Amino acid sequence: MTYQTLLYELDGAIATVTLNRPDKLNAYTATMGAELEEVFLRADEDDGVRVVIVTGAGRGFCAGADISGGAGAFDTQAEGSVAFQDSGSKGRVRGGGAGFVGAMFNCRKPIIAAINGAAVGVGVTLTLPMDIRITTPAAKFGFVFARRGLVPEAGSAWFLPRLVGLSQALRWCLSGKLITADEALAGQLVSEIVEPDQLLARAREIALEIAENTAPVSIALTRQMLWRFAGAPDPFGLLKLDGAFAMELGGGPDAREGVGAFLEKRAPDFPGKVSTDMPARYPWWDQL
Structure with a gap:
């Protein structure tokens, strides 16, 4: 099966999902959300898959929602809206049809985020239902919703405090500022910082440790x-x-x-x- 916004590759017991809109810094669209849901249901149902790695094509992980349509990018009544349109979900998610968040959360396979660059807005919140996050020294993260007149989405007001603590989650979400990889590591959003040319190799090393021993x-x-x-x-x-x-x-x-x-x-x-x-x-x- 081919996807418009993702690549899905199997190498032994490891599935790698690559956000694949590099010309847009892998900006999120409703189509990407639907395809993420589908790909995690696919991995969950495949006994040959033991671990899933998620990364981004090109120099960014995910720059957030695609706002190339202008100020109406988040207005579901506006012609330029691409982020909040009906994703076309097939309703296969166990537990109530919560889109890609539900598919990740209910997945029976561990998920590793190999964050290779900027992860902003939904670009960072989509990693929160994942189990292990590693990144590169130059990566930036941002819970920028209040700076766009929005609120944290994708269940992130539930996930983020569980991962980093309420105090840290409030600091990042209320300021909406970009944070560095070092800050993300100190705040326990990520567990490792790896040089860019070693990022996927390290993610695979972690994945194989799980797949080969458990x-x-x-x-x-x-x-x-x-x-x-x-x-x-x-x-x-x-x-x-x-x-x-x-x-x-x-x-x-x-x-x-x-x-x-x-x-x-x-x-x-x-x-x-x-x-x-x-x-x-x-x-x-x-x-x-």
């Missing part, structure tokens, strides 16, 4: 448990769940393989697949 079902559950319980007021709901999962998985083939590989000092070959072997209580949030 069980797909365990990773899918771990990702959802961490995201969904990080803001819980107490651990008791989680305690009802993680024990049940541990007991179910503990008697299964993945646990036997994991222990056997460790004792035999060899690489594991986990048989479990997210398409067929998720525990009966998954997705638990649909059962509450």
Whole structure:
């Protein structure tokens, strides 16, 4: 399948999604949003994919929404609006059709953002549902919404405080100023700064560490448990769940393989697949 605004490449167990409007610094459009939703549903459903890397073509990651149509770029009634038009979503997202944000959040595969340049507005908020963000020394970030007469979108008022803390999220969103890669690292928005020629190699190194050493079902559950319980007021709901999962998985083939590989000092070959072997209580949030 080909996309208008993205490239999708598979190399072994690693899928790489490239925002591909380099002449526009990969500025976001409604078409890009629909294609991101589709591509993450595709990766989620493919047992051959273990990790997804997202990066940008050219010298930028994503310069924000495409405002080339002028002052009416965000006006859904204006002819030049491209950012907020109907994305054409097929409604396949589990959990309520939340577009690409829902597709990323519900994805059973880890997501790594390799941020190769400017990430502003939706260009940075679209990375927040991802799990690991690395960047280059010259990259700039900006939660610029208040400077455009808008509010933080793509669920970022929920994601950002969980990642960097409320105080830091307020500082960045209320000022709307551009921040450097060093500031992003100090604020824990990104976890590493890597030279540009090493960025994708480092992202792939992280991805392979996950793909070659962990069980797909365990990773899918771990990702959802961490995201969904990080803001819980107490651990008791989680305690009802993680024990049940541990007991179910503990008697299964993945646990036997994991222990056997460790004792035999060899690489594991986990048989479990997210398409067929998720525990009966998954997705638990649909059962509450």
